[in-house]
Every structure is written in structure tokens, then in C-alpha cells.
Amino acid sequence: xxxxxxxxxxxxxxxxxxxxxxxxxxxxxxxxxxxxxxxxxxxxxxxxxxxxxxxxxxxxxxxxxxxxxxxxxxxxxxxxxxxxxxxxxxxxxxxxxxxxxxxxxxxxxxxxxxxxxxxxxxxxxxxxxxxxxxxxxxxxxxxxxxxxxxxxxxxxxxxxxxxxxxxxxxxxxxxxxxxxxxxxxxxxxxxxxxxxxxxxxxxxxxxxxxxxxxxxxxxxxxxxxxxxxxxxxxxxxxxxxxxxxxxxxxxxxxxxxxxxxxxxxxxxxxxx
Amino acid sequence: xxxxxxxxxxxxxxxxxxxxxxxxxxxxxxxxxxxxxxxxxxxxxxxxxxxxxxxxxxxxxxxxxxxxxxxxxxxxxxxxxxxxxxxxxxxxxxxxxxxxxxxxxxxxxxxxxxxxxxxxxxxxxxxxxxxxxxxxxxxxxxxxxxxxxxxxxxxxxxxxxxxxxxxxxxx
Numbered sequence: 001x002x003x004x005x006x007x008x009x010x011x012x013x014x015x016x017x018x019x020x021x022x023x024x025x026x027x028x029x030x031x032x033x034x035x036x037x038x039x040x041x042x043x044x045x046x047x048x049x050x051x052x053x054x055x056x057x058x059x060x061x062x063x064x065x066x067x068x069x070x071x072x073x074x075x076x077x078x079x080x081x082x083x084x085x086x087x088x089x090x091x092x093x094x095x096x097x098x099x100x101x102x103x104x105x106x107x108x109x110x111x112x113x114x115x116x117x118x119x120x121x122x123x124x125x126x127x128x129x130x131x132x133x134x135x136x137x138x139x140x141x142x143x144x145x146x147x148x149x150x151x152x153x154x155x156x157x158x159x160x161x162x163x164x165x166x167x168x169x170x171x172x173x174x175x176x177x178x179x180x181x182x183x184x185x186x187x188x189x190x191x192x193x194x195x196x197x198x199x200x201x202x203x204x205x206x207x208x209x210x211x212x213x214x215x216x217x218x219x220x221x222x223x224x225x226x227x228x229x230x231x232x233x234x235x236x237x238x239x240x241x242x243x244x245x246x247x248x249x250x251x252x253x254x255x256x257x258x259x260x261x262x263x264x265x266x267x268x269x270x271x272x
Numbered sequence: 273x274x275x276x277x278x279x280x281x282x283x284x285x286x287x288x289x290x291x292x293x294x295x296x297x298x299x300x301x302x303x304x305x306x307x308x309x310x311x312x313x314x315x316x317x318x319x320x321x322x323x324x325x326x327x328x329x330x331x332x333x334x335x336x337x338x339x340x341x342x343x344x345x346x347x348x349x350x351x352x353x354x355x356x357x358x359x360x361x362x363x364x365x366x367x368x369x370x371x372x373x374x375x376x377x378x379x380x381x382x383x384x385x386x387x388x389x390x391x392x393x394x395x396x397x398x399x400x401x402x403x404x405x406x407x408x409x410x411x412x413x414x415x416x417x418x419x420x421x422x423x424x425x426x427x428x429x430x431x432x433x434x435x436x437x438x439x440x441x442x443x
Contacts, residue, residue, distance in 0.1 A: 010341075017300075017339045018320050030297070032344065058333070082409030084324055084387060087333040088340070169408040170322055 053092025072160025
């Protein structure tokens with residue numbers, strides 16, 4: 001991008017413009033990508049749910065496809081910031097901003113999403129895992145922009161859920177837990193994805209928690225509890241105005257257990 | 273555009289009237305509305321996109337005008353609180369806030385009314401819960417939410433009645 005690493009992409013602006021006003025960012029150039037056509041869409045094709053990077057949060061909220069087949073994303077779409085902010089805030093921006101308190105990064109980790117970036121040297125696809133490098137830092141190069149977010153298409157015996165705890169609407173999460181579950185034909189856990197919000201320098205993929213349930217029935221209360229405990233172990237929250245670190249870890253456990261149970265109910269109903 | 277040195281030309285339709293202006297790229301929409309156009313009905317509250325006092329409609333969608341650059345509204349239609357009343361007659365939303373005492377200090381009122389306007393465009397007969405969710409991006413520092421919700425219910429009823437009357441053939 002012209003302006004090198006001193007340029008910033010302006011999408012919905014709902015994170016970037018406040019940062020500019022607080023003088024936390026002072027790029028010499030802003031590149032407004034809102035005029036680029038063809039970046040606002042939600043559709044299933046080629047084995048993926050595909051979302052254009054400029055898709056607004058309000059469009060996710062209004063999407064029947066998201067509500068029926070990807071409830072984990074719908075859960076977030078009605079809780080991100082507030083309805084007015086969601087009219088402008090974008091899917092791509094929420095992810096590429098790299099804020100651990102944003103909701104979509106944890107969900108994308110749970111869903112094992114892929115991100116498509118376009119740059120001067122062409123296009124490349126990255127996995128969500130490894131994309132979130134550090135607070136406000138992602139694997140995107142300064143000459144690239146995120147164009148598409150891809151999520152493996154929902155299978156019939158899968159379900160997801162996102163729960164977050166916040167002090168009030170519009171505040172950042174105290175903690176959040178994204179759970180995506182697939183069952184095999186015997187009703188055992190085939191795959192589990194667990195992503196955590198606002199409890200570390202980046203969104204966290206709780207890998208040990210993901211492995212703990214493999215091959216087990218979802219009626220096993222002990223196993224479900226273990227997933228919650230392992231998720232809490234994966235969290236590394238800091239003590240701040242939103243609560244002490246110990247409390248946040250406990251909330252990760254509680255939210256993960258609740259989210260897992262809701263994901264299971266939805267998986268039994270065929271994703272709903 | 274570098275450092276705000278060069279001005280950009282924008283053409284914006286605001287409350288039905290077309291405006292052409294040369295503005296710095298960094299100028300916020302709320303400052304453009306208040307300072308360049310002199311329309312001070314749109315308030316600046318928190319300036320950090322939390323409070324919603326600056327809510328206006330851009331192409332029919334409610335946005336916080338303190339978190340939008342004026343240049344981003346080039347070619348678009350903006351509606352502010354000054355655009356609600358028509359021909360000297362209050363809009364049903366304004367009438368609702370009047371009748372139901374939907375304001376105390378009045379600071380949040382323009383933003384509340386614009387958020388309510390956007391809500392009722394999408395959902396003409398919202399439940400109390402839907403109204404509360406619909407205005408959840410707007411803060412009232414007097415905490416007068418009960419009356420604000422009643423005001424919006426009043427407006428919804430009034431607008432529905434007006435709609436129905438139009439459907440009944442004139443006798």
C-alpha cells in the first residue's frame with residue numbers, strides 16, 4: 001500500500017476512528033476501502049461460508065443463513081458493540097484490527113476459519129490459528145488487505161455458541177467463550193473448537209480443551225466440566241477495571257461450559 | 273491525502289438539501305454538520321462512540337456521526353433531527369417525546385429520536401424489549417429510559433394509525 005506501514009485501512013471505522021481521536025494511532029494516510037465494490041456478501045459456496053470483508057455486523061445480524069446455520073456467529077452479531085455501531089462495523093475490520101477484546105477473532109478460531117488477503121504480490125489464504133500475532137498485530141502485511149473470511153460449511157450434526165460477559169451494552173467483554181461442536185453418528189464429539197475473548201494478548205485457541213472431549217458423549221458431565229477447566233487454564237487474563245484475573249478465569253470456565261451445552265443442544269437440532 | 277493539508281470536495285444531501293463543500297479529510301461528520309452547516313441539533317456527547325448523542329442517519333442507517341469522517345458521506349443522504357419536522361408540524365417521534373415527557377435535560381434527545389426513527393423504519397411496531405435493544409447505543413445521563421421507551425411506543429402507535437387511515441378508502 002502506498003504510504004507503507006504508516007498507512008491504515010479504513011473500513012467501518014468504528015475502532016480506527018476512536019483510536020485516531022485518542023491519538024493512539026496517527027497514520028499519515030488513511031485508505032478508505034468502502035468504495036471497493038464486491039466486498040459485502042454472505043454466501044455458501046465451494047464447501048465454505050464466505051463473508052466479504054466489508055460485510056457489516058448489521059448484515060450478519062439480519063442474515064437468515066447465519067441465524068439458521070451458523071448460530072455461533074449470530075450470537076455475536078447481536079452483541080457486538082451496539083446496534084448503531086453495528087451498522088458500520090465490518091467483519092473484516094473486527095478481525096484484522098487484532099483486538100483480543102473483539103468478538104469475531106475467538107469465533108473464527110473455534111470455527112477454524114481461513115482469511116483471504118490481497119496485496120501487491122497477489123492473493124494468499126491464512127488460517128485463523130496463527131493469524132492473531134499480538135495485541136493489535138495480525139499476520140497481515142502492511143501491503144495487504146483482508147478480503148474474504150471463510151468458514152468450513154456447517155455439517156448436519158454440528159452446532160456452535162458464543163457467550164460473553166459484559167458490564168453493559170457497548171463495553172468490551174470481561175470474558176467470552178466461542179464453542180463449535182461436531183458430533184459423529186453415535187452422538188460422540190468428533191471435533192470441538194474453543195476460542196476465548198478478552199483473556200490474553202490475543203484471542204486464544206484453547207487447544208487442550210478442544211482435545212479433551214474427542215470421542216466422548218456430551219452427557220458426560222465430568223468431561224464437560226474438564227473442557228471448562230482446560231479453557232480456563234488456557235486463559236491468561238490481566239486484572240483491570242473489568243475484574244481480577246482469577247475472576248475472569250473462573251468466568252471462562254463457566255462461559256465455556258454453558259456455551260458447550262448450548263452448542264450441543266443446537267447440534268442435536270441440526271445446527272439450529 | 274496527507275496530513276489534512278489538502279481539502280477534499282464533497283457533495284452531501286442533508287435533510288433534502290444539497291451541500292457542496294471543501295473539507296479537510298480528517299473532519300468528522302458531526303463537526304461538518306454543526307460547524308460548517310450550523311445545524312447544532314446533533315450533539316457531541318462522549319466523542320468516543322459510546323453515548324449516541326450524535327446519532328444521525330446516513331442513507332437510512334443510524335450512525336454515530338462522531339465516528340464517521342465527513343468525506344465518507346460524499347454522495348450520500350444524511351438526515352439529522354432538524355429534518356424530522358415537516359411543514360412546521362412535529363414528527364410523531366418528536367410529538368411522542370413531548371407528550372410522554374421523554375426528556376429531562378434534553379442532551380441525548382436528538383440522538384434518541386434519530387435512533388428511534390431508524391428503529392421504526394425497520395420495525396414499525398416494536399415490543400418494549402425491541403425498543404430497549406434498538407436504543408441500546410444511546411445513553412441518557414438523566415436515566416429517563418422509561419419515559420423514552422413510552423415516547424417511542426407513542427410514536428409507533430401514531431405512525432401505525434396514520435398508515436392505517438391511509439389504507440381506509442375516503443368516505
